[in-house]
Amino acid sequence: MGSASxxxxxxxxxxxLSCDAVVVSDTGxxxxxxxxxxxxxxxxxxxxxxxxxxxxxxxxxxxGGAVDNPAMALSQLLARVRGKNGRIVIPGFYDGVAxxxxxERRELKRLPLSDRKLQQLLGVKKLFGERGFTPTExxxxxxxxxxxxxxxxxQGEGSKTIVPAWARAKITCxxxxxxxxxxxxxxxxxxxxxxxPPTVRLEIEAxxxxxxxxxxxxxxxxxxxxxxxxxxxxxxxxxxxxxxxxPIVNEFKRVLGADTLLLGLGLPEDxxxxxxxxxxxxxxxxxxxxxxxxxxxxxxPAK
Amino acid sequence: MGSASxxxxxxxxxxxLSCDAVVVSDTGxxxxxxxxxxxxxxxxxxxxxxxxxxxxxxxxxxxGGAVDNPAMALSQLLARVRGKNGRIVIPGFYDGVAxxxxxERRELKRLPLSDRKLQQLLGVKKLFGERGFTPTExxxxxxxxxxxxxxxxxQGEGSKTIVPAWARAKITCxxxxxxxxxxxxxxxxxxxxxxxPPTVRLEIEAxxxxxxxxxxxxxxxxxxxxxxxxxxxxxxxxxxxxxxxxPIVNEFKRVLGADTLLLGLGLPEDxxxxxxxxxxxxxxxxxxxxxxxxxxxxxxPAK
Numbered sequence: 296m297g298s299a300s301x302x303x304x305x306x307x308x309x310x311x312l313s314c315d316a317v318v319v320s321d322t323g324x325x326x327x328x329x330x331x332x333x334x335x336x337x338x339x340x341x342x343x344x345x346x347x348x349x350x351x352x353x354x355x356x357x358x359g360g361a362v363d364n365p366a367m368a369l370s371q372l373l374a375r376v377r378g379k380n381g382r383i384v385i386p387g388f389y390d391g392v393a394x395x396x397x398x399e400r401r402e403l404k405r406l407p408l409s410d411r412k413l414q415q416l417l418g419v420k421k422l423f424g425e426r427g428f429t430p431t432e433x434x435x436x437x438x439x440x441x442x443x444x445x446x447x448x449x450q451g452e453g454s455k456t457i458v459p460a461w462a463r464a465k466i467t468c469x470x471x472x473x474x475x476x477x478x479x480x481x482x483x484x485x486x487x488x489x490x491x492p493p494t495v496r497l498e499i500e501a502x503x504x505x506x507x508x509x510x511x512x513x514x515x516x517x518x519x520x521x522x523x524x525x526x527x528x529x530x531x532x533x534x535x536x537x538x539x540x541x542p543i544v545n546e547f548k549r550v551l552g553a554d555t556l557l558l559g560l561g562l563p564e565d566x567x568x569x570x571x572x573x574x575x576x577x578x579x580x581x582x583x584x585x586x587x588x589x590x591x592x593x594x595x596p597a598k
Numbered sequence: 599m600g601s602a603s604x605x606x607x608x609x610x611x612x613x614x615l616s617c618d619a620v621v622v623s624d625t626g627x628x629x630x631x632x633x634x635x636x637x638x639x640x641x642x643x644x645x646x647x648x649x650x651x652x653x654x655x656x657x658x659x660x661x662g663g664a665v666d667n668p669a670m671a672l673s674q675l676l677a678r679v680r681g682k683n684g685r686i687v688i689p690g691f692y693d694g695v696a697x698x699x700x701x702e703r704r705e706l707k708r709l710p711l712s713d714r715k716l717q718q719l720l721g722v723k724k725l726f727g728e729r730g731f732t733p734t735e736x737x738x739x740x741x742x743x744x745x746x747x748x749x750x751x752x753q754g755e756g757s758k759t760i761v762p763a764w765a766r767a768k769i770t771c772x773x774x775x776x777x778x779x780x781x782x783x784x785x786x787x788x789x790x791x792x793x794x795p796p797t798v799r800l801e802i803e804a805x806x807x808x809x810x811x812x813x814x815x816x817x818x819x820x821x822x823x824x825x826x827x828x829x830x831x832x833x834x835x836x837x838x839x840x841x842x843x844x845p846i847v848n849e850f851k852r853v854l855g856a857d858t859l860l861l862g863l864g865l866p867e868d869x870x871x872x873x874x875x876x877x878x879x880x881x882x883x884x885x886x887x888x889x890x891x892x893x894x895x896x897x898x899p900a901k
Contacts, residue, residue, distance in 0.1 A: 339659075339759070341757040341759075349721050350720065350721025350722075352873070353871070353872060354870040354871035354872065355744045355746065355871070356640055356840070356842025356843055357842050357870055358737055360738075360772065360841065361716065361726075362720050362725055362726060363724075363726035366746075366747070366767070367676060367677075367680055367744075367745050370748075371677040371680070373670060373673035373674075373677075374677030374678075413664065417661060419652055419666070419797065420796060421666075423664075423797040424663050424664045424665070425663065431664075434661055434662060437663055438663075439658070439662045439663040441670075441759075441761060442670050442750070442751065443658065443752050443757060443758055443761075443762070445672070445749065445750040445765060446749065447745070447747060447748040448745065448746050448748065453805070454768055454770060454805050455746055455768070456644075456843075457872075458744060458746075459745070459746070462748060465751070465758070467658060469658065469662055492726075493723060493724050494722065494726040502756070537660070538659045538660050539657060539659025563660070567657040568655065568657035569655050570654055570655070
């Protein structure tokens with residue numbers, strides 16, 4: 296829910312929580328054989344749109360045709376956010392987005408999850424994303440505008456012949472390094488207000504927001520984590536950009552001055568945020584061993 | 599719900615139900631001072647669209663950006679149904695629509711409900727409908743494509759960062775005389791299937807359907823009804839086209855061979871199909887008197 300009270304908690308307990316680094320195990324690995332250190336997270340802004348039409352649900356026979364339908368107005372509003380090539384067409388939406396370096400694009404290509412496997416994992420006939428980027432890049436290093444929920448009118452069995460009084464959409468945008476949440480929120484809201492027709496009233500409720508996170512995998516702590524992973528898995532760890540958001544890590548950096556090691560062992564098929572979310576027992580065992588090795592490596596000078 | 603069992607009931611009881619005319623009091627009058635006889639009803643087709651995307655709700659951070667969002671795909675699909683001028687852009691949608699005669703347009707203009715009063719009644723800042731027609735014409739003599747409900751993803755408090763597995767829309771189209779429900783259903787479904795992107799799977803569930811109704815206000819029964827209204831209200835009745843649908847009347851005509859007198863006393867502010875639906879007690883009293891007068895007039899030869 297955005298952890299609104301965490302920052303003040305950190306401020307109050309600052310001395311007690313003083314540390315060299317934070318370890319968070321809320322990220323993943325590309326598959327059970329590839330240990331991974333995550334060096335970037337996407338940020339987020341959340342908000343909810345409400346389009347208000349008539350003062351009550353109306354009989355769609357008696358009045359339908361002479362009054363705008365908020366569910367149609369909402370569809371038309373949302374439809375104008377994303378272009379056919381998968382790009383968000385809101386002016387200024389991509390301002391400041393850090394481009395992917397050639398090195399990062401090469402590294403991301405090395406990941407063992409093929410497009411075909413990803414497609415099977417998600418159960419879709421066809422992947423879809425911003426043209427010019429691979430699926431791995433689209434879901435980790437590019438911003439998104441995602442509808443998380445739609446609600447309007449009648450939702451029960453069968454039909455009910457109404458023009459709904461209102462329509463709502465829950466939205467979250469994922470942000471990438473160097474996008475400012477407040478600025479993205481502003482360009483999105485300005486655009487939606489500008490294209491909203493005069494036949495409905497647009498209300499926007501702001502939710503939580505967090506910047507993206509990007510940290511060097513060359514730090515002594517990161518190097519210690521990579522050694523621990525290498526020793527436990529007997530395999531070279533991969534470096535990951537994670538598409539999800541962990542807003543807490545920005546607070547750790549700002550309040551405690553500490554970088555976060557994102558050392559997670561979730562698998563793509565763990566159904567994160569989906570029904571039947573799970574955590575693999577082998578990954579649990581690996582996590583225990585890696586953690587033990589990490590404490591040892593953190594006390595050793597880099598080789 | 600479309601009264602699926604009514605036709606077979608009428609067939610079974612045909613002899614018992616044999617009659618010269620049917621009286622249905624499920625229509626309205628423009629205001630409490632203007633008695634009305636309705637001579638036309640709009641027809642209807644109902645259906646539900648489902649767009650299926652990933653096999654489950656997905657984490658919008660881990661996967662968002664590389665997979666189409668069914669709620670966005672649905673918005674873009676629905677957005678392409680209605681043009682800026684309020685016309686439905688589905689090819690063939692208006693085929694066969696009976697044009698309004700100059701006489702009808704003049705009669706409809708005489709109704710006492712002004713655009714300003716309608717706007718206030720509905721609680722909107724601005725009316726909206728198909729260009730080239732008055733609001734009265736739009737809501738009684740022109741077909742519509744109306745979204746009755748939208749459902750997708752998370753609908754509770756706050757936010758949930760998912761790409762929904764599916765998105766659904768409940769739709770009804772109002773039809774006008776000479777449109778064939780089966781044909782309109784076909785052109786609508788064909789269009790939606792044609793424009794549906796390959797990244798989601800479209801499923802269309804058909805609901806009920808009914809033709810529009812149009813009957814002469816010159817029949818002996820209609821004339822008797824007009825005399826009854828005139829005598830009770832001491833005022834010249836108006837002739838109405840009703841935007842709503844009463845599918846039953848088509849069954850009465852087909853099975854019993856009887857036309858229906860649509861002699862209703864609902865007021866525009868009765869909140870039909872809305873919360874707090876009501877029926878005015880004065881209208882109830884007028885209905886009793888008019889009904890008594892109608893039985894007398896039906897037995898008298900036309901003057």
